Amino acid sequence: MIRASDLSRFWELLQRRLGWTPTDQDGTQTTEVLSARAAAHQMNPRDYLNQLAKPGWEAETAELADALSITETYFFRHGDQFRILRDQAIPERIAEREGQRVLRLISVACSSGEEAYSLAIEAYRARPGNDWIVSVTGVDANRRVLAKARGATYSAWSLRETPEDMQQRWFRPEGDNFRVVPEVTAVVQFVEQNLAEEAPQLWHPGRYDVIFCRNVLMYLTPAVQARLIQHLTSSLAPGGYLFLGHTDSLGSSPDGLEVGHDGGTVYYRRTSSTSPAKTTPPPLSPRRVEAPAPVVEDDVYPRALGLLRDDRFAEALDLLGDTTETKDLLLRGVLLAQSGRLDEARDTAHRLMDVGGPHPDAHQLLGVCHELDCADQAAGQYRLAAYLDATFAMPRLRLGLLFRRRGDDRGAVSHLEPALELLAREEEERIVLFGGGFGRLALTTLCRTELEACGVRR
Template sequence: MIGAASLTRFRELLQKRLGWTFADNDLGQTAEVLAARSQAHGLSTREYLDRLAGRRWAAEVAELAGALSITETYFFRHSEQFRVLRERVLPELIEARSGQRVLRLLSVGCSSGEEAYSLAIAAIRARPGPDWIVTVTGVDANRDMLRRARAAVYSPWSLRDTPEDVRRRWFRPAEGGFRVADEVTATVRFVEHNVAADDPQLWHPARYDVIFCRNLLMYLTADTVAELIRRMTRALTDGGFLFLGHTDSLGSRPDGLELCHADGTVYYQRRVAAVPRDPAPAAPPPRPARAAAPPRPQADAGDGRRRALSLMRDDRFAEALDAVGTGDVLVRGVLLAQLGRVDEARDTANRLLHTGGPQADAHHLLGVCHELDCADQAVGQYRLAAYLDPQFAMPRLRMGLLARRRGDDRGAADHLSAALDLLTGENDDRIVLFGGGFGRLALTTLCRTELDACGIRR
């Protein structure tokens, strides 16, 4: 028999370790879990609680999360939210991300993975072409649920709210039900994470375009909720979107977020920070006459590039543009393209070519700019970049993706195979500049996925 004092202490430890809160009607289940976990370790209730309180016990905290969490979910749950995502949110994001062609989504409390895969399917269906990169991260503290999510096999009951055309296109018959199509699973990764703890990598500022966190906040303590909302808000890109459960509310004026309402659904958008478009510098105030300052050391330009590249690795493109200034024309042009200022980026690339002669990187940048208005001109620039530097992987990758868009699988396979071989030796800075926010491994995975779609496995 579990005493009241032991049960109270257990609940306090769960609040501390998992950030969970409990209603009085949860007492029966909580007592059963405490008894079962103590017995599993061959400990008395007191010994178990002492060990849980005394030091980090990550494996046991994960077991407790699995034993106590509510895991019922299904694909496209609350279809009205997915309708807003499909009809309003993703089109707006796609227009804003046209320079990067990248969409990043996060499912917090993803359970057995249905929500994360639903987000991936929605984003893949919405993207303008296969050259757009979609990534979805699902996080949960329940290891058993994450194992099910990675297996990606679901019963027909999990697809009960899935439209028939979506079921036919994105699922394959499998023993016990349906398996999520490889094209979808390739875009999704699952991470074990306890929302009561911080993870600077997971919650990196401006990392996600869309975050779903539904029907989780009601189970968390007020302090944990406040901290989680702060992290999610910070992790959204400018203009990114947050979806909560119907029982969750941040009020009418949440800090850093705008309340949105459409089709009976409430959601939130991260306020867009004003980014100056390179205004002319204001005239400095008069100063006393003095000797002219010596010229700045040449190393400053290199420092600006290193700082800009570091910021680009974190997708902080506006800050990187400020850091690089006007000294590094190539990096400046790339950043202008990433920020959607394509006309300025195109002018910058042409100016670089006029002053510096044929340069593979500048031609590649010009190709990126032309992709939005003339694919043939883009291919011409990529061909020239590849000719000028046969070891340059990125133009071969872009030509492969454009060929896929045209339906030329044979041509796409040639370019993608070349890109896959070249990526192993590609310069790190070039990957940062032209990788669309993705590293060598992600670009390699993209090549392999597209080659699979062409019918060629590498």
């Protein structure tokens, strides 16, 4: 028998553990879940609640997320938002990211994955060339639906709003179901994350070009909601797009965002390169704030490299200053290229070669700069980089992608195959410098996907 006091306490614990606020007004669903979970542990409701109140028991928190989540979704749900994404948001972000050739999107509370794969399909089909990297992250606290998402197999009902031509291109029949094609599943990763908990690995400043966080905020407590809004805003790239559900609103003047209207659809866009003022409440548990450590000379390079990893190019350039050290010059040149200051980046690469003679990383940097205006010159620089250092994976990868863009699959394979072997041993620092914001695993997946597109199974 569930008493009113038990139900009230259960709601309080759900708010504390998951950041969720009650939505079933009569408590029917919550009562059923409390009874079922207590019985699963062979406890009475009071003992179960006492155990749930203790620190830990993360596995049970995941079970509650599974039991209480609302998981109804389908591909390309709310077509007006996907129309804005397709016609406006992605073309703008491609123009902005031309120097990096990277698009990053995230689906928050992604459920069984249909939304994340829909984002991936739109971004993948819009990319200007095979050398562009698309990365989509799906986030949810529900392990059961994430397992389905990773399986990438769906019923016809999930495709009920998907046009026939899209179904034929991006899905493969599998019995009575449909499986998302491998080139799309390769660019999507799913992460189990409780939104009530801090997740710095997700919310890098300025990281995402597009964020979908639909019909989530209304279920969260005010404190968790405010903190999530801050994360969403700060992790959008300048000019990046945020799409919320029709039940959610940030008001008419949200901090750090401008409001867009298209017919009856509202969306938000990051207004500037500066992070919005933090207005979130204190974290759920108190923590002591340490004074920042003083910056010492030897600490500058690793800190600047970390800022590059987080796409914070302007901050990294300010930190480096007018450096003359060879290692710092290379990092400065990469940051200039990523910021679109290509003439300055080329000058920096030539300075490196003037100081130390032939320099494979300087030629790699020149290749990156020339890809925007002369693919032949870029290829020549990549060949020099690979010749000067036969263990250097990144020029081989870029050459393979250039050949793929030209439609020369045989030439692409001749570079992608050695790139795949070399990536396993590539220096981590070179991956940060020349990986476009992606790690070893993502680049390896890209290499394998392009080889498969050339007809080579690896």
